[in-house]
Amino acid sequence: MRSIWIWLLILLQFLIPKLLMTGIMHRLSRIKIKPIKNLLINRFINLYKVNTKEVKNSIPNGFDTFNAFFIRELITNARRINLSSDTVSSPADGNLTIFGDIENHKLIQAKQHAYSLQNLLRQNTNDLKKFVNGKYATIYLAPYNYHRIHAPVDGEITKIHHIPGTLFSVNQNTASRIPKLFVRNERIACYIKTQSAEIILLFVGALNVGSIYTPWTGETKPHGKGDLVDLELKQGRSRKLKKGDLLGWFNMGSTVITIYPEDFLSWDSNLKCNSNILVGDNLGQLTHEPINQ
DSSP: OHHHHHHHHHHHHHHSOHHHHHHHHHHHTTOOOHHHHHHHHHHHHHHHTOOGGGBSSOTTTTOSSHHHHHTOOBOTTSSOOOOOTTEEEOSSSEEEEEEEEOBTTEEEEETTEEEEHHHHHTOOGGGGGGGTTOEEEEEEOOTTSOOEEEOSSSEEEEEEEEEOOBOOOOSHHHHTTSTTHHHHBOEEEEEEEOSSOEEEEEEEOOTTOOEEEETTTEEEOOOOSOOOEEOOOOTTOOOEEOTTOEEEEEESOOEEEEEEOTTSEEEOTTOOTTEEEOTTOEEEEEOSOOOOO
């Protein structure tokens, strides 16, 4: 019976006007009328059992809107980040749904569902050669998770792409049933150059994700259909990153995918698929310089 309900909810996602619904949620989450926004914040905390002890501002009066609470900052030292330049850290809190090797340009979304690196990034195969035998990790952010995303390595932002798409939910029920989910959905791709290589971090949008924010591009709202856009980076904003620096946030929740080139890192032996992970947790150890292609 539960499986039938899940399939019905997934079918509903194909029928509903997802962009319209997300727009309504965008407006609702930004209501500043105090009794309404306080009610939304308090109900959300009770529903999802949010850990309020680590929140920086007072609740609910320290937040002008529900969205401000959703993208809340944490108190100092709420996350332990290994600042060693020899390691790669988790960029987000969430569920590490899957990690592994990229094989023949293919990444695994869920059991029996794969998608291509080319379709995910909308780049030609020649530009992606260095990632053909690389690695990837996918982290799902549930509604109750901390929704700010942080740099997994030291480096420099070189470019940020906006890739329009639809807005399906990205929870495990949907990811295990809708093929090529992550290449269907709206997303932002951040390219980060390290001392020896380039890595990619993707913000994957979802149903009710009103927009995605980065300090270099501001707020990017979902467009639906369209071609890849090479976003203009703000002048005067440093592109240099230290591990743990803020990369941006989701206005409502979704998924982060990190992509690494061949011979860039070896996975930490303690990692497990479908396990909870926090910003700063160790994903792996850097290996020797990647093969230049």
